[in-house]
Amino acid sequence: MAAVRDRPISPHLTIWRWGPNMLVSILHRITGVGLSIVGLAALTWWLLAISGGAASYGTFTRAASNWVGIVILIGLTWAFFQHLFSGIRHLVTDTGMGLHLRPNKMSAILTIVGSALCTAFLWAYFLGALK
Amino acid sequence: MSLGDSATELGRVEGIGSARRGGEDWIAERLSSVALLLLGAWFLASILFLPKLDLETVTEWLHGAGGAVPMALFIIVSFWHAVDGLKVVVDDYVEGEGNRWAWNTLILFLAMAGASLCLFALGRIAFGAAS
Numbered sequence: 190m191a192a193v194r195d196r197p198i199s200p201h202l203t204i205w206r207w208g209p210n211m212l213v214s215i216l217h218r219i220t221g222v223g224l225s226i227v228g229l230a231a232l233t234w235w236l237l238a239i240s241g242g243a244a245s246y247g248t249f250t251r252a253a254s255n256w257v258g259i260v261i262l263i264g265l266t267w268a269f270f271q272h273l274f275s276g277i278r279h280l281v282t283d284t285g286m287g288l289h290l291r292p293n294k295m296s297a298i299l300t301i302v303g304s305a306l307c308t309a310f311l312w313a314y315f316l317g318a319l320k
Numbered sequence: 321m322s323l324g325d326s327a328t329e330l331g332r333v334e335g336i337g338s339a340r341r342g343g344e345d346w347i348a349e350r351l352s353s354v355a356l357l358l359l360g361a362w363f364l365a366s367i368l369f370l371p372k373l374d375l376e377t378v379t380e381w382l383h384g385a386g387g388a389v390p391m392a393l394f395i396i397v398s399f400w401h402a403v404d405g406l407k408v409v410v411d412d413y414v415e416g417e418g419n420r421w422a423w424n425t426l427i428l429f430l431a432m433a434g435a436s437l438c439l440f441a442l443g444r445i446a447f448g449a450a451s
Contacts, residue, residue, distance in 0.1 A: 194334060195415060218409060225402035232398070233434050236441035239378055240448070246375040273360060276353050283350065314368075 209297035216301075217275040220268035228265050263312055270304035345404070352401040359394040379445055388446040392439065399435040403428055 238249035252258045278296050281287050287296055331337050366387070370377055381387040410423045 194336070221402075221405045222409060225406055229398060229402060229431075229434055232395070233438050233441075236395075236438050236445070239375065239382065240441035240444040243375060250373075269360065269364075273357070277357070280350065280353065311368075 209294050209301065213275050213278070213297040213300055216271055217279070220272040220275075223268045224265065224272060227261065228268065231261070231265065263308065266311055267304055267308040270307045271300065274300035274303050345407075349401070349404040349408075352397050352404060355393075355397045356401050359390060359397055362390050363394055382442065382445045383448075388442060391442055395435055395438040395442065399431045399438075403431045 238245045414420045
C-alpha cells in the first residue's frame, strides 16, 4: 500500500502582497471566528441573564456598560458588519459576478468602509441615547 | 468512486485527487448565511428599535411570539453557521485527519451546548410570567 501523503494546508500568509481583497478575505475569517466564540458567548450570557431575573441582568449590564464591555461590544458590532458585508460579497462572487480585478478590489474596499461607517453610526446613536 | 480517486496513475498511487463530495456542505453553509442575513438584520433592528434595553422591555419583547420565534431561529441558525464556518477554518489550518476530527467534534459539542443553553433561557423567558 502506498502511504497517503498529508494534503497541503492553507496559504502561507507571509508570502502574499497585501491588498484590499486578501485583507477582506482574512478579515472574513477572523471576524467569523470572533463572532462564533465571543459573539455567541455574549448572546448566551445575555439570554441567560434575562431569564435569571433582576440580579443576573444587573451583573450583565454592569459588565456590558463598563469600558472593557463597551470595547468588546463595539468590536463585535464591527465584526458583525464586516462579516455581513463581506458575506454578501461572497454570495455575489459565488454566482460568478464581480470577479474582475477592478470590481473585486472596489467591493473589497466598500466592505471595509461600510463596516467602519455602520459601526460608527450605530455607536454614536447608542452612546448618544445613553446620555 | 472512493476517496482519493484520481485521473492519473501517479495520483492514484499517491492517493490524491478530488474527494468527490463536499458540495452539500458548501450549499448548506450558503443557505444558513442567507438565513442569517435576514435574522441578523432582524436582531439588529430589534435592538435598535426597542425603546430601552432594560430587563422589563427585553423580557416583554421575548415573551411574545414576535420576539421569541425569530430569536429561536436566530439562535439555531447562528450556532449552525458557526459550526460550518469553524469547520472550514479547522479543515484549512489543522494538520492530520485525527486532529481535524477532534477539533470539529469538540466545536460541534460546544455549539450544541451553547445553543441548548440559549434555547433553555429563551424558553424560560417566553413561557415565564411577564415581568
